[in-house]
Amino acid sequence: MRISHFVQIATVMMLLLAGTASAAIIGVGEGGRIIDAPAVIDDDSVFCSAFSEQGECEMLGFDERQGVGLANNLSVDQGVLASGDIDSHMIFLNTMGRVSAKLTVDWYFDGKIIGVMSDRNGKLEALASAILGAEGTRYPDWFKLRGLENNDWYKVDGNKLTFHSYVKEPGDWIRVVTRAMIPDTSAIFLSFCLLALLGWRQCLADTNDL
Incomplete structure (x- = not known):
């Protein structure tokens, strides 16, 4: 040869x-499912039971834009991310109509979690969707109660996110930002x-x- x-x-x-080089959702615990990025991600488009053969409600997650180099400060719950290459992921629980659901699910990423956007009305998420949203997915502007309320919470442990969500109408959406995996x-x-x-x-x- x-x-x-x-x-x-x-x-x-x-x-x-x-x-x-890109980081992704690599695993999810009971009650969750990894999906492809949908065409639309608003309150009336993607529901928790749509991907279950038994019609059970599941928390859903998908990867958004990967390897984004920050040109400006990015606001997250933890403060401000000022530099570096990042990857974005969307996690949500959303039911059809006024059906209630309560789930606590563990999510695993192959990059370290460095920020979460979960404010009550989803303003942080909406402001960042233009640069972090999945290509080909249409995102709504912020609206009342899109993020987390008093009964909702999340916990970050390295590359693991535990998300507890109780929804009725509307659902709960959070964006998870991880450090991009550099080869x-x-x-x-x-x-x-x-x-x-x-x-x-x-x-x-x-x-x-x-």
Whole structure:
């Protein structure tokens, strides 16, 4: 095999490794479900029972925009995020009409949670949707009680979010911001060098066999 073939393989590996830079929802506990980003994410569009075969109410979550470089300060419940690359995720519980539901669900991300937007009327979320919202998803402006009320809460522990929501009308939506996963460029470079070395040795072996 020629060395150029090994270089091509190494290049493909570098591209694959570089493509793992974004952080995502990687797991969810009982009562939750990870979904694809919907076309619309308002109070009358996506309901908690829509994805369950048994029609049971589930808390839903999806990944939004990934690898966003902050150009301006971003307000979250914890204060202000001023710099760095971030990923965004939406978690919500929403029932059809005035049906009530109460769930506590654990959500896991492959990046550290650095902020949550959960204010009572969803103003923080609405202000950030233009830069953090999923591409192709239409988001509403803030409205009364879109965020968390007195009976709702969340807890952050590293890359784990525990979210307790009690809803009737409207639902509860929160945005979770995680630190973007940056690929280890040194590991990528070493992989490239190793494959190039193997290709060089194979080339010498092929030459000696002639």
